[in-house]
Amino acid sequence: MSVRYVHTNIICRDWKALVVFYVEVFECSIRPPERHLSGDWLNKGTGVSDARIEGVHLALPGFGSDGPTLEIFQYDKSFTKADPLAANREGFSHIAFHVDDVEATLMKMISRGGSQLGEVVNKEFPSGNLVFVYAADPEGNIVELQNWKIDS
Secondary structure, eight states: OOOOOOEEEEEOSOHHHHHHHHHHHHOOEEEEEEEEEESHHHHHHHOOTTOEEEEEEEEOTTSOTTSOEEEEEEESSOOOOOOOOSSSOSSOOOEEEEOSOHHHHHHHHHHTTOEEOSOOEEEEETTEEEEEEEEEOTTOOEEEEEEEEEOO
16 A cells, blocks of 8 residues: 655635745745636535635645645635634644744744734754744634754
């Protein structure tokens, strides 16, 4: 049996705006083609009646052309979610990016419509130093910014 991680999906209100955010802040790149999906096959697969989806996949930084993607999709009809909370909610919580400068990337996120959820934390461990913060993209999806400096 062969297993390979393929993608993480974000359902959003405005897929084009969210794509711009991830391209500008995290240097993701669009992996064509754009998707404009509908039909009985999609209704059956998603369990959503009259499902219509559009969006695109984003190649993630640090991976080659065959690496996993961030799938940004928008349904023509969707339900709003609860406000972002970085911890103690069951289910998927966040995606994380290793960045050179946590505070500078946080400011870049905020300047492009994101928001800060927690404080920037700097924690020393015997194996190295961790700097991290939880933030949210413009649609409230939680993103962890982190920088691990491992002692050699």
